[in-house]
Amino acid sequence: MVHPVMTSQTIAIYPGSFDPITLGHLDIIKRGNELFEKVIVAVLSNPSKKPLFSVEKRIKQIKLCTEDLENVEVDSFVGLTVEYAKIKQAKVLLRGLRVLSDFEKELQMAHTNETLWADIETVFLATSKEYSFLSSSVVKEIAQFGGPVEHLVPHNIAKDIYIVYSQKQN
Ligand code: PNS
Numbered sequence: 001m002v003h004p005v006m007t008s009q010t011i012a013i014y015p016g017s018f019d020p021i022t023l024g025h026l027d028i029i030k031r032g033n034e035l036f037e038k039v040i041v042a043v044l045s046n047p048s049k050k051p052l053f054s055v056e057k058r059i060k061q062i063k064l065c066t067e068d069l070e071n072v073e074v075d076s077f078v079g080l081t082v083e084y085a086k087i088k089q090a091k092v093l094l095r096g097l098r099v100l101s102d103f104e105k106e107l108q109m110a111h112t113n114e115t116l117w118a119d120i121e122t123v124f125l126a127t128s129k130e131y132s133f134l135s136s137s138v139v140k141e142i143a144q145f146g147g148p149v150e151h152l153v154p155h156n157i158a159k160d161i162y163i164v165y166s167q168k169q170n
Contacts, residue, residue, distance in 0.1 A: 012036040012092040012123065015081045018043050019051045020157045021062050022139055024131035028096040031125055033069050040088055041066065043076040052140060052164060065154035082117040091119055098127045098134075144168075 012032055018025060018041070032039040041062050045055045053061065055076045066072045077084035081093060093113060095106055110122035127134075139152050143161045150158045 010036045010092050011038045011040065011088060011090040012094045013040050013042050013081065013085050013088060013090045014094040015042045015044060015077070015084075017046070017049075017051070017136065018058050018062060019053055019136050020058070020139060020153055020161060021065065022131070022134050022136060022153050023151075024096060024098070024127055024134040026065060026154060027128050027131055028094065028125050029066060029072060030069065032094045033072055035123075036071075036092065036094075038071045038073060039069075039094065040073045040075055040090060042081070042084060043074070044081075045076050045078045047078075053160065057160070061154075061157050061160060064156050080116060082113050082120050085120060086117065091121055093120060093122045095122060095124055096127045097124045098132050 012035075014029060014032060016025065029039060029041060043055050043058050043062070051058075059074050059076060062074045066074065085091070085093065093110070095110075097103060097106060106122075106124065113120050113122060134152055139149050139161070142152070143149050143165050146165070149161055152158075153161065
């Protein structure tokens, strides 16, 4: 029997900071798009963090690099992910898993979310091996020292990153 939340009619939320979105994130979005009716990429608006890009800018960036994906929506949210999922009638949270250290954090998050809403199911996709080292932090670390990031993020994002860091240096 097909699990009731795992059907092609399922809406999945892909929550995250996406500051900035990387090719690893994009890979998860594309693969999620093949599995679910709709994937909502949900950018967490976290007032306690000082991001590289504003939430509005991140939404624009993600929209641009997912414009060819028919069933992908981009949005932002504040507060608890499960509360946002309820509003969107989504019963799946999509997350990528890279390395063992991710697993601990991600499992804890999945279990926490389950205590908040028993109906939520977290679905993990193993990150494609070429992106196993990749994170938004790695991208920022390289960019702040003037290193290349075109091979790590979608094209439009690399340009935005160079602009931000060149402004920081002046
Ligand atoms: O890209 P990130 O920073 O790893 O994403 C983390 C995110 C946004 C998925 C997580 O911090 C989150 O869900 N925050 C919202 C607050 C919440 O729901 N917390 C309970 C689960 S720990």
